[in-house]
Amino acid sequence: MAKTPPAPLKPAKARSTATAGYRKGEETRQRILEVALKAFGDVSYKAATTRRISEAAGVSLPTLQYYFGGKEGLYRACAEAIVDRYRRRTAAAAAKAAEALNEDRAAETARVHLKAVIGALAGFLVGSREAEGWAQFVARELRDPGPAFEILYENLWRPGVSTTARLIARILGVPEGDPAARIRALLLISSALAFQSGRRIVLRTMRWSTIGGDELAMVLSALDAQIDTIGRDHAR
């Protein structure tokens, strides 16, 4: 694997160098991306094949190379697309939380925003059928770091954990960057994620047939309860 990069002959984005017209090309590119998002969500990078993707997208194999430079470029493009969609869905809650962190120092305000942020995350994860695949994509890349790890870490994990940790620190009344607050942030986020990436276990354990609105409500209620205990837990 990972043969020594034999001189990058072509940039990942072989296209879009010139006039940037030609809307038909953009449509095809988009269609391939959508199919790839699904494919890489379903199975691992290695297990997904460019042939299947090109077939499902209704184009020939070299078209993938043409638009994305190769399998790896396509994978990267998928990561960027996921980041993009995630941002659109959670930007509002994150921005409000950041604003509140600057303006209002009250612990209870932070608690409200923390619930909103986690709620937005969970809503994103359960909000669409595709999100399941995206969650798998992200979880897989986190576990087996590949070409998309940095993209996802910088744009998803870092800001997400950072905001969460700051809110928790505020609730706990400890300085920002406090290790205990960061650990709690990780615990909380991984709990939320588990309901999508650990989907199969959840379904079996809860004897659910799907994770939809009702199920999400139960999960959110449990997460909210957990958030409510932050700063109120005094061992014994």
Place this chain on the structure above:
Amino acid sequence: MAKTPPAPLKPAKARSTATAGYRKGEETRQRILEVALKAFGDVSYKAATTRRISEAAGVSLPTLQYYFGGKEGLYRACAEAIVDRYRRRTAAAAAKAAEALNEDRAAETARVHLKAVIGALAGFLVGSREAEGWAQFVARELRDPGPAFEILYENLWRPGVSTTARLIARILGVPEGDPAARIRALLLISSALAFQSGRRIVLRTMRWSTIGGDELAMVLSALDAQIDTIGRDHAR
């Protein structure tokens, strides 16, 4: 993938049908298994190759087929080995918890045992260098169910979640099988697992270079705090 099983020509365990003597064979088998455990822990089923494994084990390729019937059989054998080792490490705590559930109905007793069970799980995950790979194996198989899913679900997930959920139900004073208790059990376990399967994010976020005894102590302390809040959280 998953081509229609073309009539099982040879059983998974091609060996051990007759006298079961020949200790040299058993040694080889064990060596291959150990290498495979590492390999399947490092990368996905698809990405791991039987060639690499056989090389690392110092045997020729057909030897894998001889002992395990093929790649899939080897994978299954790995799952069984993980189950076996997990059991050895956590059986004591699980047995004590089960006993306590029958004999002592006090919530606080259940709380103590819950901490012990989660502690044993976390200890197993951080206890050895290999456990990291095992955690990845299990997490991967949970995410992308393959030939080992049932083995792992029945022997790891189900008993683990079940015990945890029963203890939590006892603490909450609700009947066994209560959905809220089960959700909390899933939240708790996934939190604990995240510290090994989500290792890379944890290391970066916490600015740790490794997850050893000291780090485990911090995580356990956070988990214990979380367990302490169960049954004491009254929203607002």
Place this chain on the structure above:
DNA sequence: ACGAATATCTATCAGATGATAGTATTCTTG
């Protein structure tokens, strides 16, 4: 010690897979 069961190797196959070469078609723009 001898023969059957066991263990292990070399050589090779068939299929899948990512990628490239070379060519035809279509669209935009001067």
Place this chain on the structure above:
DNA sequence: CAAGAATACTATCATCTGATAGATATTCGT
């Protein structure tokens, strides 16, 4: 409306991968 850029295809390669065939060496009970 040409001309050139952009789009997209067919055919083909080189490599990797899991698996098998068939031969050879090793071990152990009698």
